[in-house]
Amino acid sequence: MEFQFQFDWQAAINSIPYLAKGIPYTLMISFGGLAIGFVLGIFFGLLSINKKWFLRWPATAYIEIFRGTPILVQVLFIFYGLPDLIGGPIDPLTAGIAAIALNSGAYISEVVRGGVQSIDKGQSEAGLSLGLSRTQTFWSIIWPQAFRRMIPPLGNQAIVSIKDTSLFSVIGVGELVRQGQVYIANTFTAFEVYFVVALMYLAITLSLSLVLRLLERRGVASV
Amino acid sequence: MTQIVKMKGMNKHFGKLHVLKDIDLTVEQGEVVVIIGASGSGKSTLIRCVNGLEEYESGSLNVDSHALAPKGGNQSTLAEIRKEVGMVFQQFNLFPHLTVKRNIMLAPMKVKNTSQVVANATAERLLERVGIGDQADKYPSQLSGGQQQRVAIARALAMEPRLMLFDEPTSALDPEMIGEVLDVMRELAKEGMTMMVVTHEMGFAREVADRVIYIHEGQIVEEGRPDDVFDNPQNERTQAFLSRVLAH
Numbered sequence: 467m468e469f470q471f472q473f474d475w476q477a478a479i480n481s482i483p484y485l486a487k488g489i490p491y492t493l494m495i496s497f498g499g500l501a502i503g504f505v506l507g508i509f510f511g512l513l514s515i516n517k518k519w520f521l522r523w524p525a526t527a528y529i530e531i532f533r534g535t536p537i538l539v540q541v542l543f544i545f546y547g548l549p550d551l552i553g554g555p556i557d558p559l560t561a562g563i564a565a566i567a568l569n570s571g572a573y574i575s576e577v578v579r580g581g582v583q584s585i586d587k588g589q590s591e592a593g594l595s596l597g598l599s600r601t602q603t604f605w606s607i608i609w610p611q612a613f614r615r616m617i618p619p620l621g622n623q624a625i626v627s628i629k630d631t632s633l634f635s636v637i638g639v640g641e642l643v644r645q646g647q648v649y650i651a652n653t654f655t656a657f658e659v660y661f662v663v664a665l666m667y668l669a670i671t672l673s674l675s676l677v678l679r680l681l682e683r684r685g686v687a688s689v
Numbered sequence: 690m691t692q693i694v695k696m697k698g699m700n701k702h703f704g705k706l707h708v709l710k711d712i713d714l715t716v717e718q719g720e721v722v723v724i725i726g727a728s729g730s731g732k733s734t735l736i737r738c739v740n741g742l743e744e745y746e747s748g749s750l751n752v753d754s755h756a757l758a759p760k761g762g763n764q765s766t767l768a769e770i771r772k773e774v775g776m777v778f779q780q781f782n783l784f785p786h787l788t789v790k791r792n793i794m795l796a797p798m799k800v801k802n803t804s805q806v807v808a809n810a811t812a813e814r815l816l817e818r819v820g821i822g823d824q825a826d827k828y829p830s831q832l833s834g835g836q837q838q839r840v841a842i843a844r845a846l847a848m849e850p851r852l853m854l855f856d857e858p859t860s861a862l863d864p865e866m867i868g869e870v871l872d873v874m875r876e877l878a879k880e881g882m883t884m885m886v887v888t889h890e891m892g893f894a895r896e897v898a899d900r901v902i903y904i905h906e907g908q909i910v911e912e913g914r915p916d917d918v919f920d921n922p923q924n925e926r927t928q929a930f931l932s933r934v935l936a937h
Contacts, residue, residue, distance in 0.1 A: 592782035592841075595740050596796035596848060597772040606799065610786045 471657075478658040481649055485662055488645035492670070495559065495641060496628040499566025503627070504620075506567060507574025514579050525575065532572035538633050541565035545637040558639040562631065570627045577619045581612035621678035625671050632667070642666055691718040692751070693852050693883045694739055699748035701734060701907075708734050709745065710907040716852070721884045723894040723915070726904035727930060732887045735904065736854045739885065740774045741767045753851055772800060775845030779857040781837045783829035783844070789816065790825040793844045800848070808847075815843035819873050835866030842873055853877065855886040891934060895919055903927045 513525035532540065545561040556564075585608050593603030635644035646663045650656050694716040701709040708731045716722050724732045737743040739752060744760035751757070753773055755766040784792050793812035797803035803811070816822045819839040821832075829837055838858055845853060855874065859867040871893050878884055878897050888894060894901055894915055901918040903911040903926070911918055911927040919935075922928045 586780075586782075588778060588780050588782035589784065591742055592776075592778065592784070595742065595771060595774070595776040595854075596844070597768065597800040598796060599768070602799050606795065607784055611784075614786070 473661075474655060474658050477653065477655040478662050481646075481653070481655070481659050481662055484649050485642065485645050485659070485666065488640055488642035489666060489670075491559070491639055491641040491644075492628070492631050492667075495562040495566055495631045495634065495639065496624070498563045499631075500570055500624055500627055502563070502567035503570030503574050503623075506571030507578050510571065511575035511578025512582070514575060515582060529572045529575050532568050533576075537565060537569045537630050538636070540569055541634055541637060558634070558637045561637055562634040562639050562641070565634070566627050566630065569630065570623055573623050573626075574620065577616050577623065578612075580619070581616040582608060584615055585611050617678065617682050621674065624674055624678075628670055628674070629667065692716070693718050693720075693753055694885070695749075695751040696738075697749045699738065699745045699750060701731075701738065701743065701745045703734075708907050709738070712748070712907075712909060714902070714909065716883060716885060718851075718883055719881045720899045721878045721882075721886065721897055722900050722902060723886045723888060723898035724902045724904060725888070725891070725894060725930070725934075730904045731907040732904045733856050736776075736856060736885050736887055739852070739854055740771050740776055742776075772848060773851045774854060775848055775850035775852070776854040777838065777841050777845055777856065777858045779860050781829070781834070781841045781861070783837055783841055785829055788826050788828055789821075789832070789840050792829065792840060793847045796844070797847050811847055812843070815846055816840070818846075819843045820869070833866060834862045835869045838862065838866075838870045839873055842870075842877075846877075852883045852885070855884065855888065857887050857889070859888065859890055889934065891919070891931075903930065905930070 510525040510528050513521050514529060516522050516525075541561060544564050545556060545558060548561075549555050589607055589611065590603050593607045594600070598606070631641055632643040634641055635647060638644065642663050646659045650659050653659070692715050694714065696712050696714040699709055699712040700707070712735060714722075714735075724735060726732045734743050738745050738750060741757060741764065746760050748759065749756065750759075752770045755770050757766055757770055758764060783789075784795070787795065790809070790812045793815060794805070794808040797808045797811065798805065813822065813825060816825055819842055821836050821839055824832060824836060824840075829840065832840065842853075842858075858874070859870050862870065867890070871890060874884070874886070874893070875897055886894075886898070896915075898915045901913065901915045902909055903918065903922075903924070905924075905926045911922055911924045918927065919931065922931055
């Protein structure tokens with residue numbers, strides 16, 4: 467028997483409209499989750515460098531738990547496990563956004579901590595010596611400088627989170643991979659379809675990289 | 690005369706190191722006090738206690754009309770003290786994300802709610818005064834070390850302090866830039882600013898100081914008019930220190 471495989475361009479092109487329906491979900495889950503994750507990251511990141519142990523400890527626990535367990539387990543827990551606890555179903559989109567938020571939040575906490583700690587102590591001393599309160603010193607002197615340093619690792623986290631959403635096909639959100647699976651079940655063109663799916667992820671992540679690079683360049687110019 | 694700073698029996702430790710030992714020191718209004726001593730002697734720590742960047746452990750400290758309690762005590766006067774005390778650091782500590790002018794405008798606007806128009810005018814006037822009126826819109830990294838330190842002085846002056854602390858203001862500068870910073874400080878002293886200056890610039894100390902204090906291992910071992918301290922030091926520690934720094 468002779469084996470011959472030919473890439474079916476027509477099948478690939480035909481799959482695009484159906485697969486593209488997954489893009490809004492992928493974007494919604496990743497950017498919705500990242501937006502919340504950013505807020506969580508600032509909150510827990512700042513708590514984790516607080517002098518008071520009873521503020522620091524819960525933040526450290528949160529970070530360690532969500533960094534130390536697989537995101538797939540986290541989303542399965544939220545989607546299949548939590549309903550038992552709260553007594554009602556959670557829709558897959560919400561579960562996906564929650565998983566990205568909690569997971570990226572843990573990593574972003576570490577980015578925030580590192581960014582803030584990288585700023586020289588002399589900066590806050592200068593602010594305090596001028597009469598600014600600790601809060602004023604932080605938000606008008608430390609944070610703007612720390613945030614600029616945080617842009618590259620934040621971009622990195624965004625790209626990781628976008629790719630993580632592909633795992634959420636297991637809970638049935640109609641994101642890119644899920645759309646691909648459903649489409650293949652009817653057409654049996656796995657090679658072509660996953661190729662297109664991969665290209666779509668690449669298009670999203672490359673656009674993001676480009677935006678981040680522009681942001682970084684603007685930031686560097688004024689420091 | 691009004692006493693701006695009054696320290697009584699002040700002590701401080703860094704871990705096991707007894708860095709300030711029973712410090713008694715007063716600074717009168719308009720006085721320029723220069724503090725000299727070897728590195729690690731506690732001279733920087735001493736002036737950093739005045740605006741609460743370091744906490745002392747026992748004794749008492751008064752700055753202007755405010756008492757600042759030792760570590761663990763009520764620190765509610767600290768905000769008022771910091772409004773009245775300006776500080777210039779060895780490493781300048783300018784804010785790199787703000788323009789020179791914004792560096793100077795920040796504190797008056799945030800702390801005293803000065804309007805932007807007034808803060809702007811003050812910043813321009815102060816930059817003129819320290820001789821860099823043409824650099825207002827640059828970022829600190831675009832300036833030389835000497836210029837940066839002059840901005841830092843202007844930034845502190847914008848709060849109209851009653852006392853200025855200088856923590857080795859010329860130690861991080863290239864030799865050719867030391868003079869321009871000392872010139873500004875000399876002007877300031879001439880205008881009657883009360884100053885506490887930690888420095889290794891013995892020429893400046895001799896010329897500008899009303900009083901020179903020599904600190905050795907956390908203790909004030911010699912204190913007096915510059916000519917007396919430099920030409921006729923009484924304590925053998927001071928003699929040894931001065932012979933080392935004045936030899937070259």
